[in-house]
Amino acid sequence: MSDLQQTLDHLRCALGDSGVVTGAAISQRHYSDWTGHAPACPAALLLPRNTQEVSAALRICNAAGQSVVPQGGMTGLAGGAVPRTSDIALSLERLRGIEEIDPASATISVLAGTPLQDIQQAAADAGFLFALDLGARGSCQIGGNIATNAGGNAVIRYGMTRDLVLGLEVVLADGRVLDLRNKMIKNNTGYDLKQCFIGSEGTLGIITRAVLKLAPQRGELTTALCALPDYPSAVAFLRRLQRSVGTPEAYELMWQDFFRLGVSWLENPTAPMADDYPLYVLFESAAASALLESTLEAAMEAGEVLDAILATSHTQARGLWKIREATGEFPLRMTPLNFDVSLPIGQIGEFAERCRARLEQQWPGNHSVYFGHIGDSNLHLTVDCHSLPQPAPILDIEELVYSEVGAMGGSVSAEHGIGLLKRDFLHHSVSAESQAVMQQLKDCFDPKGILNPGKLLGGTAA
Incomplete structure (x- = not known):
């Protein structure tokens, strides 16, 4: 009997x-x-029903030196949950459900396999908001969101996933099972061990439960679309909003190339305003309309804003957001090479200009678009590999x-x-x-x- 077969027999006894x-x-x-990177059928798929079965499975695999790849909703964009044929995949999809909502402490306790949208709905039904929001909300699982420290549109107001987690199992x-569950904001009892697992991508442990703010x-x-003359104006206008009406719920910047692309892909491709402005910002605010x-x-008088539309209906607001949500069409309409980077806010505009110039110098005629949640330092850049010499020089573009x-x-x-896709560039x-300390x-x-x-960090199982 092979070592793998013996391990599988032990796992069947436990699960x-x-x-x-x-x-x-x-x-x-x-x-x-979701990247489709290096697809492989794992040696086995484990479907534990509770924490005890996760514990038993890992104990067996650890004793055998058998590699395990934790999997959530498989909506990741860095190859973090992609198995090899020699790996055993462990899915959290059966660990699903809301365990408690505590109105007094304003917390919700959930199992790690619970879809994000289910948590959002449960919070809303109880009169609260769970602020994490991603386009993959219906498919992604909260355990994966925590393991990757997911961001999303609302980070500028509520923070990353890390800021929304009070406790973990x-x-x-x-x-071994670490019960790090906690409902208190203030808990200064030594090392905050839960922080080790948030953003660790399943390399240090498998999250099975979470207590969330x-x-x-x-x-x-109110949703608004504004045209801007340049990048410094985008930063100045954000600071003006924060001083005058408070931090917006979302602040999404689109360079002209992205705006035109998003409009062209609409069902009715009519731009809500002229499409020849350098930049556009889509933002949401709970402030009074007046x-x-x-x-x-005031922003227009200062030259920070050149044109603006305030949506007067949910339908109009959704129409504006559909321009920004063109990213969902990228895999269908192009061969996208996506970048998700963060820079000091004041330098994002310069970075975009430098990247665009270097890409054009190296590969004339390439098609790239720029957009992002700049209020939290995040810029997205997508290069359409269709517009490049074939085979596309992906590694060269990534290094650039x-x-x-x-x-x-x-x-x-x-x-x-x-995950896998950025590991070799971590040194930048x-x-x-x-x-070395991470290792x-x-x-x-x-x-x-x-x-x-x-x-x-790389490395292989013993």
Whole structure:
């Protein structure tokens, strides 16, 4: 009997036959994430029903030195949940449900496999807001959101996922269960161990439960689209909004190339305003309309805003957002090479100009678009590989972009994680000394290296 077969037999004893799937019975959605990168059928798929079964599975795999790849909703964009044929995938999809809503502490306790949209709805039904919001809300799972420290449109107001987590339950590689659940904002009892697992991409432990912060429900939001003359005006206008009406719920900047593309893909491709402005910002605010209007007037007098539309209906607001949501069409209408980077806010405009110039110099006629949540330092850049010489020089483009990020003191990943796809570029943002300490942390929590090997820091299971 092979070592793998013996391990699978032990796993079936612990999880039951329905909890261990092999061969053709494994759905192809477990082969890769939304990137479609390096799809592979894992050696087995585990479907534990509770924390105890996750613990038992890891204890067995750790004893055998068997690598395990944790999987959530498979909506990642960095290859963080992609298995190899020698790996066992462990899906959290059966650990699903809302366990408690505590109105007094404004918290919600959930199982890690719960879809984000279910948490948002449960919070709304209880009169609260769970502020994390992503386009993949109906498919992504909260455990994966936490493991990748997901961002989204509302980060400028509410922070990253890290800022919304009060407590966790985590299973370590050897099967030990850490109960780090907590409902208090103030809890100064030594090392805050939960922070080790937020953003660790399943390399240090598997998250099975979470206690999350809730916020008061928002009032009626006003959506506005503004045209801007240049990047410094985008920053100045954001600061004006923050001083006059408070931090907006979203602040989405679109360069002209992205705006024109988004409009052209609308069902009725008519621009809501002229399409020849350098930049456009789409923002949402709960401030009174009169106050917003006076703030816009002041911004126009100062030359920060050239034109503006305040949506007067939900239908009009949705129409404006559809321009920004053109990113959902990227995989269907182009061969996208996507970048998710972070830079000091004041340098994002210069970075975009430098990247555009270097890309055009190296590959004349290439098509790239720029957009992002600049209020939280996040810029997205997408290059259409159809517009490049074939085969597309992907590694050369990645090195060009990430080296520019490093030169300007930025981060090669703002909100999508490192996974497989950014691992080889981590050095542009993280020093060798820091990476060595990260590896020491990995070795401490997972000395046999069985958890998500090859992701984030690299390495393989023993």
